[in-house]
Amino acid sequence: xxxxxxxxxxxxxxxxxxxxxxxxxxxxxxxxxxxxxxxxxxxxxxxxxxxxxxxxxxxxxxxxxxxxxxxxxxxxxxxxxxxxxxxxxxxxxxxxxxxxxxxxxxxxxxxxxxxxxxxxxxxxxxxxxxxxxxxxxxxxxxxxxxxxxxxxxxxxxxxxxxxxxxxxxxxxxxxxxxxxxxxxxxxxxxxxxxxxxxxxxxxxxxxxxxxxxxxxxxxxxxxxxxxxxxxxxxxxxxxxxxxxxxxxxxxxxxxxxxxxxxxxxxxxxxxxxxxxxxxxxxxxxxxxxxxxxxxxxxxxxxxxxxxxxxxxxxxxxxxxxxxxxxxxxxxxxxxxxxxxxxxxxxxxxxxxxxxxxxxxxxxxxxxxxxxxxxxxxxxxxxxxxxxxxxxxxxxxxxxxxxxxxxxxxxxxxxxxxxxxxxxxxxxxxxxxxxxxxxxxxxxxxxxxxxxxxxxxxxxxxxxxxxxxxxxxxxxxxxxxxxxx
Numbered sequence: 256x257x258x259x260x261x262x263x264x265x266x267x268x269x270x271x272x273x274x275x276x277x278x279x280x281x282x283x284x285x286x287x288x289x290x291x292x293x294x295x296x297x298x299x300x301x302x303x304x305x306x307x308x309x310x311x312x313x314x315x316x317x318x319x320x321x322x323x324x325x326x327x328x329x330x331x332x333x334x335x336x337x338x339x340x341x342x343x344x345x346x347x348x349x350x351x352x353x354x355x356x357x358x359x360x361x362x363x364x365x366x367x368x369x370x371x372x373x374x375x376x377x378x379x380x381x382x383x384x385x386x387x388x389x390x391x392x393x394x395x396x397x398x399x400x401x402x403x404x405x406x407x408x409x410x411x412x413x414x415x416x417x418x419x420x421x422x423x424x425x426x427x428x429x430x431x432x433x434x435x436x437x438x439x440x441x442x443x444x445x446x447x448x449x450x451x452x453x454x455x456x457x458x459x460x461x462x463x464x465x466x467x468x469x470x471x472x473x474x475x476x477x478x479x480x481x482x483x484x485x486x487x488x489x490x491x492x493x494x495x496x497x498x499x500x501x502x503x504x505x506x507x508x509x510x511x512x513x514x515x516x517x518x519x520x521x522x523x524x525x526x527x528x529x530x531x532x533x534x535x536x537x538x539x540x541x542x543x544x545x546x547x548x549x550x551x552x553x554x555x556x557x558x559x560x561x562x563x564x565x566x567x568x569x570x571x572x573x574x575x576x577x578x579x580x581x582x583x584x585x586x587x588x589x590x591x592x593x594x595x596x597x598x599x600x601x602x603x604x605x606x607x608x609x610x611x612x613x614x615x616x617x618x619x620x621x622x623x624x625x626x627x628x629x630x631x632x633x634x635x636x637x638x639x640x641x642x643x644x645x646x647x648x649x650x651x652x653x654x655x656x657x658x659x660x661x662x663x664x665x666x667x668x669x670x671x672x673x674x675x676x677x678x679x680x681x682x683x684x685x686x687x688x689x690x691x692x693x694x695x696x697x698x699x700x701x702x703x704x705x706x707x708x709x710x711x712x713x714x715x716x717x718x719x720x721x722x723x724x725x726x727x728x729x730x731x732x733x734x735x736x737x738x739x
Contacts, residue, residue: 302413305341307426313704314430328395345412361717367658371651382594386602393596400701407714414718431470435501458504466704468510471501506556509696515549516692517685576617581638592645605630636694666720676723683716
């Protein structure tokens with residue numbers, strides 16, 4: 256991997272330029288053609304590398320990388336090519352190995368969500384009736400969501416060995432650290448050139464503010480887990496420093512709250528044997544302490560937005576108004592909702608009656624914050640599901656999430672504490688908890704960093720559970736003895 260590093264950097268510079276030359280001249284550079292074959296051979300030998308390539312695209316804002324081509328509302332992206340390669344190499348390996356039985360762990364983690372995804376597809380019929388002009392964009396969005404969800408399955412099949420699991424999880428940490436470094440470089444060069452006044456500004460690097468905060472929070476979670484493993488402290492200290500730096504640069508309230516929530520879950524649930532007292536008191540004590548720390552942190556990083564809640568100004572007040580709009584849409588369509596992604600249309604959130612009611616309630620907000628001229632998506636996944644899918648869709652989501660949570664609990668208890676896979680399983684679980692909190696201020700899309708990470712954690716957790724089940728018990732006992 257160290258030897259491949261410079262090659263990957265060179266390819267990252269050369270391939271986009273070669274593709275640009277091909278699109279303008281129609282001639283494929285010879286060097287690119289010669290490089291394609293060894294890269295495909297490498298990916299075929301280690302399908303996990305194809306999974307890492309797909310994940311790497313999630314750490315770059317889609318607006319930075321233009322699509323390869325567009326077919327109406329559908330678009331073909333570079334990540335789709337990598338996804339196709341992953342599917343091909345996994346299918347080729349399965350053909351050689353004469354198939355692989357899908358383990359119970361994957362079925363228990365993914366099957367409970369199928370009714371929800373099917374209902375999202377059924378809601379397209381509502382879009383067809385209520386907002387017919389938006390049907391094809393809604394359909395394209397649904398396809399992208401399902402397409403993203405299938406990454407869990409293909410990743411699970413690609414992570415067939417313990418080394419693959421370790422490589423993939425370390426790649427997540429490395430990509431997150433790289434994103435923070437890029438954000439820090441953006442801040443430093445901006446201040447040096449005079450285009451940015453100070454570090455008090457918000458920085459997002461190649462990802463955007465919220466997404467940089469997301470991966471920075473995951474670095475903090477990883478540092479907490481790594482700290483409890485006997486190893487060189489430099490690794491968890493470096494991850495913690497980079498994670499806190501990323502949170503400071505992004506100044507994301509949702510990421511700060513999600514980090515505090517994931518930390519609370521880890522201390523209260525996964526390290527419960529070190530704390531005495533009832534579960535309820537432990538959760539209350541830890542949760543209250545972390546909520547206080549998170550609130551103070553948000554107030555310190557973004558005092559203007561926090562103070563603006565009092566006089567209805569700033570980003571937080573704007574998000575509160577959007578949440579109110581989503582609840583009003585749900586009130587008018589409580590059972591089946593308005594259909595997938597239809598809440599962001601002019602015919603729903605851009606109506607004059609809805610905006611008049613919002614302007615009356617939030618009369619101190621500037622007029623450009625409302626949706627008469629530019630409709631926007633609801634910035635809260637749970638309110639989005641209520642508005643677009645109604646009580647039926649929201650109930651299916653809650654039911655599926657609860658069942659997945661029960662399966663996660665069973666899987667964690669089944670993995671021996673001393674096994675090599677325990678830390679990665681905990682990281683995947685805490686990553687899912689982190690995202691469930693983070694989605695309180697962000698909508699659900701397919702193909703976005705957060706949605707791809709969610710299905711990444713599900714697929715990786717299933718692979719970790721299966722690998723741990725195949726680990727000889729005497730190896731786990733030996734590891735326990737060495738730790739003691």
